[in-house]
Amino acid sequence: MNIFVEGIKEGVYLIWQMDPEIIQITLLSLQVSLTALVLSAVFGIPAGAALALKRIPGKRIYLNIIYTLMGLPPVLAGLLVYLLLTYRGPLGQFELLFTPSAMVFAQVLLAAPIVCGLTARAVMALPQDVYDTAATLGASRRQAAAAIMREARIGIVAALTTAFGRVIAEVGAVMLVGGNIRWSTRVLTMSIVLETRMGNFSTAIAIGLILLTLSFIINLLILKLEKRTLRYDNTIQIT
Amino acid sequence: MTTQFKLHNIIKRYGSRTVLDIDQLALPEGRIYTIMGPNGSGKSTLLRIMALLLINDEGELEVLGEKVSWEKEQLLHLRRQMSMVTQTAFMFQGSVDYNVAYGLKVRKMNSRLIRERVNEMLEMAGMSAYREADARTLSGGERQKAALARAMAVNPRVLFLDEPTSNIDMASAAEIEKYIRTINKEQGTTIILVTHNLFQARRLADEVIFIYDGRIIERGSAESIFDDPRDQRTLAFLHGDAVMQ
Numbered sequence: 001m002n003i004f005v006e007g008i009k010e011g012v013y014l015i016w017q018m019d020p021e022i023i024q025i026t027l028l029s030l031q032v033s034l035t036a037l038v039l040s041a042v043f044g045i046p047a048g049a050a051l052a053l054k055r056i057p058g059k060r061i062y063l064n065i066i067y068t069l070m071g072l073p074p075v076l077a078g079l080l081v082y083l084l085l086t087y088r089g090p091l092g093q094f095e096l097l098f099t100p101s102a103m104v105f106a107q108v109l110l111a112a113p114i115v116c117g118l119t120a121r122a123v124m125a126l127p128q129d130v131y132d133t134a135a136t137l138g139a140s141r142r143q144a145a146a147a148i149m150r151e152a153r154i155g156i157v158a159a160l161t162t163a164f165g166r167v168i169a170e171v172g173a174v175m176l177v178g179g180n181i182r183w184s185t186r187v188l189t190m191s192i193v194l195e196t197r198m199g200n201f202s203t204a205i206a207i208g209l210i211l212l213t214l215s216f217i218i219n220l221l222i223l224k225l226e227k228r229t230l231r232y233d234n235t236i237q238i239t
Numbered sequence: 240m241t242t243q244f245k246l247h248n249i250i251k252r253y254g255s256r257t258v259l260d261i262d263q264l265a266l267p268e269g270r271i272y273t274i275m276g277p278n279g280s281g282k283s284t285l286l287r288i289m290a291l292l293l294i295n296d297e298g299e300l301e302v303l304g305e306k307v308s309w310e311k312e313q314l315l316h317l318r319r320q321m322s323m324v325t326q327t328a329f330m331f332q333g334s335v336d337y338n339v340a341y342g343l344k345v346r347k348m349n350s351r352l353i354r355e356r357v358n359e360m361l362e363m364a365g366m367s368a369y370r371e372a373d374a375r376t377l378s379g380g381e382r383q384k385a386a387l388a389r390a391m392a393v394n395p396r397v398l399f400l401d402e403p404t405s406n407i408d409m410a411s412a413a414e415i416e417k418y419i420r421t422i423n424k425e426q427g428t429t430i431i432l433v434t435h436n437l438f439q440a441r442r443l444a445d446e447v448i449f450i451y452d453g454r455i456i457e458r459g460s461a462e463s464i465f466d467d468p469r470d471q472r473t474l475a476f477l478h479g480d481a482v483m484q
Contacts (some may be wrong), residue, residue: 050439067254111484127329129325129327129329130329132292132323132325132330133328133331134341134345135318136290136292136318136321136322136323136390136399137322137345137389137390137393138315138318138322138342138346138393139341139342139343139345139346140320141309141311143345147331147341149243150331150332151331151332235393
């Protein structure tokens, strides 16, 4: 129990001290994860909506593939990106391996299927009435699609928070393609692994604490955003 | 009187089952039409085809003087002259105000005009006090009135009503019927109403169209259909008998 208390104390101390390396690692974690989340949203939300709304031959197969990719093992994602970016790989000429860009690439591979799959599910769960109501009130196809996405936004926010949870906590893929290089590609999760291996358990717990705090703040912001667009409390009331 | 809807040999199938088979139907503007028939007879299918929400498999459809090609530009142009209220009266997440303003916003109307129009519609529907209320917490009757205000805000030439009072109490239904009559008389809006309620059909309809097994078997004034039906199946329906194949 003492080790946890020590870890928490050290975490507070590290944050208080504004240790430059910890700050750099924290900012890099944030940069990589948020970039991956934004890119996953940019690709995943429209893809999920299209998958749910368009008449696509073999839709079930595509959905099945997306759902499978939602459980893609991070190490496998890392390996794929590694093979793509390695010197002899198809994208080797861009020299991205062991850079934050490679880490973003790997994380997008993990997060985009989650955003896509959960967005598709959220849209597919809506009744036909959403489109019919919008259309009979004179909405164009684009406006009706926007109304559908608006109705599905709780599900889409859930997709984004899930995807963020996946990328911020991820270590296997980023370690493979990032290389855990100090002052360059080391992120919080890698530091936890490193400190644990060196027996610095309280430091590892401290970094974990920073990671959790960061995740808490980001999720709070995402939920704030949801609350702003959703004035009314839609929670089921159980009495 | 201009004919707003012309249907010629309209057929709709679900798989191998033909659910609608209309030889001819022409509906002049400005009247209240009631489509009646037993469950599964094709009433709602007919309504959805006329509202351009469902594509017919065969036949020709003419809406508001235009032969329907189902091209998206034409669909939008025609749909913007009609609106609909269904049995469930789906409400978008948000306030009553948001819902009533929706059709005006998609037409990119000036926000001041939207505000005025929403006020006017809510007042007409007796829903002014609910303007800021969450649309999904309204009671059945309030929801239907909000849906009617929303549908009428866009000033449609045709209003489709699919069982608009089947889930609400008699007092609310009476208010809605009054509102429907006002819309028709004062604004000349054509009303096409699907209902199971014989009394409501009799009270509201200028003309009744009776559908059985996807086909129109009788059409006429409310008096003639209710007092002197020519088809045995209509008679059986009016007497509440089970209409069997």
